[in-house]
Amino acid sequence: MVDVRQVWQNPIFGAIGARAYDAVLDRPRLASPAARALWGCDTDRMYAAMDVVNQIPEDSSILDLPVGGGVTLRRLDPSRKVRYVAADISDDQLVTARAVAERSGMTDVEYVRADVVELPFADGAFDLVVSFAGLHCMPDPGAAIVSLARVLRPGGTLVGSCVIAGVAARYDLQIRVLGAMRVFGPPSTAENLLGWITEAGLHREDFHCNGSLAQFVAVKS
Template identity: 40%
Template sequence: MADLRERWKRDRLTAAVYDLGVQSYPVAWAGGRALWGYEINRLWKSVGELAGTPDDSVVLDLPCGGGTSFRALSRGRRLRYVAADLSETMLDRARAQAAGRSLGQVRFVRTDAGSLPFADASFDLVTSFNGLHVFADPAGAVAEFARVLRPGGTLRGTAVVTGERRRGDLLVRALRLTGTFGPAGSADDLESWLSPHFDDVEIETAGSVAGFSARRITP
């Protein structure tokens, strides 16, 4: 899936249009319902849970996109927060968001989810909102998330899944052809990626989107 990675590395227009749509509530609400049968408030609720992350936690947000999750952060929080993405365009937009919100605790890293430049057990929390379906190797990305999480740490996110709605499946196929989506997978596939590395796995589908959370298995 080299072409997929290169697309997200270099395609500034796709990244900018996607981020504008997600950051605009009316667009995200209408697009979520029309394209995926999904209420965008579900995403914002999950993102909002970041506000309850204990101080001094180490958090990885990948893909951070244009800083979608920053709305749940507040100035002065003692979080060590790493915002990572493959797209330099997304990182530029996220940097602007962080500066506008005075979030000095955010560090930015450009990386591929399949090969993270972090040591084992580096993070207390990994979030991956709207990410797995655009990764070239979602199972490999989940394994990397598990590697960098400390035992007992949490993975939380959302992903487009197949097998829930015909319209959603057709759209996934079309986006694969454009080089925008990766192989994606069903909710069962998502569980199979998580279960070797995590317990307390919870997956809830709404339309063609699955919200998930899981706890890193403690040896």
Template identity: 40%
Template sequence: MRTDHWKSSTNVSLYDRVVERQRLARVMAWLLWGARLRSWYRELDDLGSMAASKSVLDVPCGGGVAFRGLRASVGPRYVAADLSSVMLDRARTEAARRGLTHIEFAQADVAHLPYPDETFDLCVSYNGLHCFPDPPSAVAEMARVLRAGGELIGTAIVLGAGRRQDAVIAKNRELGIFGRVGTGAEVRGWLGAAGFGDLRFRHSGAMLFFRATRNGSAGFH
């Protein structure tokens, strides 16, 4: 996988421009993945109330799509992290546009997050898992920095929804846009192995919506 694609390529902002435009994103998600995004945008709009009293890690933050639900006075801490400096620049611009002055920004590799164990109450990871070269390691890092009882909420593209969707995934992997893409069952296994329980999954075409709670002791080293 060409990880430099996500570190520096300005082409990554194309995804960001699409996802920011709800109507366009819903059309593209249906055409590419057979997925319906209406409930996802409702979840994003509700993030402000979820984050009101929580320390939040948003990784990968992309261009700040999750900011749409945040309030100016949200929570004790909100960290937006991404490997791509291009995405972080766009996220900073989006935060400024929305008057969100409290957000911390960090250029970070999700496989080696620069935070101590049990730092955050909530981790949101939208549309990132399928782009990571090593999703199990990424999920384990998210678990490590979450406190016991903390939640992971996210979305990912998965294999097995249909031949057309799997072909689009294969092409994205060939181009270096996607990393290791799993099936829904594999994602469930990654989460369980990382110490997450109370797994809640919903499939819409090739898009998986997931929630999980970090168990009391994940055995970090």
């Protein structure tokens, strides 16, 4: 059986996927109708959540995983003095994210190729972890949340989003199709996601469904 990680690490799929993802989400006029048609979600609410990278204090440390095509990274104000680590399992996604940062004049971003459950960072290394539209692509999203929580300092914040099952039949069909293609990992519900957040030692501050996209903010106890 093909592991979803093998699909995202595939050089051909990774290169195509990174460029396609970047091309759509970098263009709000294209992303908005596409996201509403595919997942019933409002991209303005998704982009607004990403602005958290500009709302934490200067000299904070941020982990962005999976960085993908750099959609969250591109929202960072280049003048901000923060440590920003962009991590992904795909080399091609990291190449795309680096290009995004360089076009915006960001030269201090760190790029790390990493599997989410084997993060090469110390416990409590980050003040903020952002994980947008990635958990549903992982083979074990519960373990991924535990790993992301590990590298958060006490009081640190995890902000992210995940496509969930159980919202509408047509979205569930798309999830099953993408799962069969090994683009998505196992489907999860809102209840699953909330349970994993709690089990990871995080306190939920916000959780809401934006169509079939669950958006959340959780703080490490």
